[in-house]
Amino acid sequence: MKIAIAQFNSIVGDLQGNTDKVIALATEATQAGADILLTPELAICGYPPEDLLLRPSFYQGVKEQIGRLIDTVDGITLIVGHPEWSGEERYNAATVIRDGRVLARYQKMVLPNNEVFDECRYFSPGISPCVFEHKNRDGSTTQIGLLICEDIWWVDPASEAAEMGAELILVPNASPFHMNKQGVRQNIIQQRIEETGLPIIYCNMVGGQDELVFDGASFAMNKQGKAVAQLPAFREELAFIEYSNNDLVPSIHQCEPLSEVASVYEALVLGVKDYIGKNRFPGAIIGLSGGIDSALTLAIAVDALGADKVRAVMMPSQYTADISLADSRDMVGRLGVQYDEIAIKPIFDEFLSALAPQFVGLSPDTTEENLQARIRGTLLMALSNKTGRLVLTTGNKSEMTTGYATLYGDMAGGFAVLKDVAKTLVYKLSNYRNTISNIIPERIIIRPPTAELRPDQLDQDSLPPYDILDAIMERYVELNQSQQEIIAAGFNTADVLRVTRLLKINEYKRRQAAIGVRITPRGFGKDWRYPITNRYDG
Numbered sequence: 001m002k003i004a005i006a007q008f009n010s011i012v013g014d015l016q017g018n019t020d021k022v023i024a025l026a027t028e029a030t031q032a033g034a035d036i037l038l039t040p041e042l043a044i045c046g047y048p049p050e051d052l053l054l055r056p057s058f059y060q061g062v063k064e065q066i067g068r069l070i071d072t073v074d075g076i077t078l079i080v081g082h083p084e085w086s087g088e089e090r091y092n093a094a095t096v097i098r099d100g101r102v103l104a105r106y107q108k109m110v111l112p113n114n115e116v117f118d119e120c121r122y123f124s125p126g127i128s129p130c131v132f133e134h135k136n137r138d139g140s141t142t143q144i145g146l147l148i149c150e151d152i153w154w155v156d157p158a159s160e161a162a163e164m165g166a167e168l169i170l171v172p173n174a175s176p177f178h179m180n181k182q183g184v185r186q187n188i189i190q191q192r193i194e195e196t197g198l199p200i201i202y203c204n205m206v207g208g209q210d211e212l213v214f215d216g217a218s219f220a221m222n223k224q225g226k227a228v229a230q231l232p233a234f235r236e237e238l239a240f241i242e243y244s245n246n247d248l249v250p251s252i253h254q255c256e257p258l259s260e261v262a263s264v265y266e267a268l269v270l271g272v273k274d275y276i277g278k279n280r281f282p283g284a285i286i287g288l289s290g291g292i293d294s295a296l297t298l299a300i301a302v303d304a305l306g307a308d309k310v311r312a313v314m315m316p317s318q319y320t321a322d323i324s325l326a327d328s329r330d331m332v333g334r335l336g337v338q339y340d341e342i343a344i345k346p347i348f349d350e351f352l353s354a355l356a357p358q359f360v361g362l363s364p365d366t367t368e369e370n371l372q373a374r375i376r377g378t379l380l381m382a383l384s385n386k387t388g389r390l391v392l393t394t395g396n397k398s399e400m401t402t403g404y405a406t407l408y409g410d411m412a413g414g415f416a417v418l419k420d421v422a423k424t425l426v427y428k429l430s431n432y433r434n435t436i437s438n439i440i441p442e443r444i445i446i447r448p449p450t451a452e453l454r455p456d457q458l459d460q461d462s463l464p465p466y467d468i469l470d471a472i473m474e475r476y477v478e479l480n481q482s483q484q485e486i487i488a489a490g491f492n493t494a495d496v497l498r499v500t501r502l503l504k505i506n507e508y509k510r511r512q513a514a515i516g517v518r519i520t521p522r523g524f525g526k527d528w529r530y531p532i533t534n535r536y537d538g
């Protein structure tokens with residue numbers, strides 16, 4: 001038996017387009033001699049469809065596409081995921097289609113409702129395992145167990161399928177990327193294999209969907225828990241795996257895993273590519289400052305979209321150092337992107353003179369700093385309106401944590417590329433990208449970070465050193481540790497209180513921030529729901 005795994009990039013809500021893709025993949029797999037085609041979770045509607053799942057008409061559209069698949073797909077057993085409205089209940093389902101009829105339908109039994117998942121809002125859990133019979137070409141049969149994504153993270157669904165006689169388990173998935181996720185998945189599958197003694201094929205979707213990036217990286221493991229196939233991460237692939245003598249046979253698909261920094265870089269590139277592409281923007285615009293955040297954002301945008309779709313704008317003020325201008329020119333020269341320089345001093349001076357009567361007797365403070373950031377934001381948004389291109393914001397996770405960014409200033413824009421990337425990781429990613437080709441000038445990487453909003457300003461004057469800030473942030477935000485636990489781990493009390501206080505008082509900024517790619521187990525997106533009005537310290 002030859003099983004095809006289609007790790008493909010669906011678009012949420014594009015019922016017809018996704019179904020067209022499944023039909024094309026089924027044709028290709030049939031021509032290659034495959035007996036079964038396994039596609040990802042909810043392949044027909046994309047994942048996560050969120051509140052589209054509350055609309056009855058959505059299910060009607062899905063039903064029509066399933067009808068098309070039943071009528072069209074021929075000569076192969078197709079396993080396809082879709083939402084199902086049955087009686088009073090909605091399910092996360094997968095249907096097995098063969099020769100113009102439905103062979104089996106499975107309703108996901110374990111619904112994830114943590115991290116970025118909220119499937120209990122939409123679906124009821126299924127109650128029956130699904131094992132269907134596959135007729136082999138030699139007349140023998142194989143019993144196949146079908147589970148969906150979260151099911152395989154728990155003991156019972158796989159064990160129940162095994163008890164019902166399954167000889168092989170197939171799992172469609174929509175499992176989003178975060179750092180170190182693939183190792184976790186492989187361990188989980190190995191545990192299920194140990195418990196059931198059955199080989200497992202894990203087919204994951206690939207592509208960006210708003211803040212989530214799905215990395216694909218589908219794989220298959222034999223009865224010994226040994227990988228017999230490993231598909232690539234972050235790109236589509238149709239792969240074939242043989243099942244014979246009651247086990248999966250080693251295949252030619254053996255992709256080496258990416259390093260952690262490479263996988264984060266690829267996730268950011270795919271996240272930008274799909275957000276811009278799937279939302280049909282003609283390109284992107286970035287404010288380029290000569291600092292590392294905008295330099296890395298520019299590199300990612302060019303890798304995602306191509307140089308011809310990216311435009312960089314340098315907007316010097318009286319505080320802009322000569323090296324900031326020189327390094328910006330150097331970088332755009334290396335990349336070949338369209339580059340403009342717009343001086344903001346005349347505009348800044350006009351604002352200050354308009355406000356002079358109101359500011360009499362008041363000394364300069366962050367007001368003037370923020371004005372500069374807001375002038376830049378206004379100019380970038382004007383270019384966005386005129387060209388249709390999306391402004392990419394450049395703030396990183398350390399800045400999002402501490403509120404070190406200006407509302408309607410450098411926070412103005414549609415997609416925050418580095419929103420979940422700590423500043424220390426910004427450096428690692430920049431160095432990594434330069435190992436592929438040297439596009440970020442060295443001085444941008446080694447100079448101390450500065451907002452250049454007043455004379456001789458350095459980030460480190462306002463914030464703890466980034467290695468300390470980032471470590472406290474990870475413990476508090478991602479690991480849910482308390483202030484006391486972080487202090488007990490050896491961090492300076494004043495630093496811990498400062499970072500956690502800044503985090504708390506800047507919740508309002510995060511609520512108004514653009515979405516961005518999630519690359520950690522806990523980003524400031526779907527999985528971060530803190531109250532703004534909040535008296536809790538701890």
Ligand SMILES: Nc1ncnc2c1ncn2[C@@H]1O[C@H](COP(=O)(O)OP(=O)(O)OC[C@H]2O[C@@H]([n+]3cccc(C(=O)O)c3)[C@H](O)[C@@H]2O)[C@@H](O)[C@H]1O
Nearest residue numbers: 366369370373399403404405406407410450451453508532
């Ligand atoms: N709880 C709340 N709910 C709703 N709104 C609230 C609020 N608290 C304040 N606000 C509003 O927000 C305003 C303050 O926010 P905002 O105007 O953004 O200004 P603010 O946070 O005071 O200042 C921006 C900070 O970011 C730094 N910065 C700016 C630009 C770039 C960079 C960089 O290096 O990347 C750093 C800058 O040096 C400064 O320290 C208040 O005036 C008030 O109107």
Ligand SMILES: Nc1ncnc2c1ncn2[C@@H]1O[C@H](COP(=O)(O)OP(=O)(O)OP(=O)(O)O)[C@@H](O)[C@H]1O
Nearest residue numbers: 287288289291292293294314315316394410450451
């Ligand atoms: N002179 C400038 N020209 C164009 N854009 C700018 C300029 N200064 C700041 N920006 C925009 O505002 C963002 C915030 O930058 P700022 O320099 O204040 O802090 P930063 O966090 O150190 O960022 P970076 O490392 O990119 O400089 C920049 O990433 C850039 O997009």
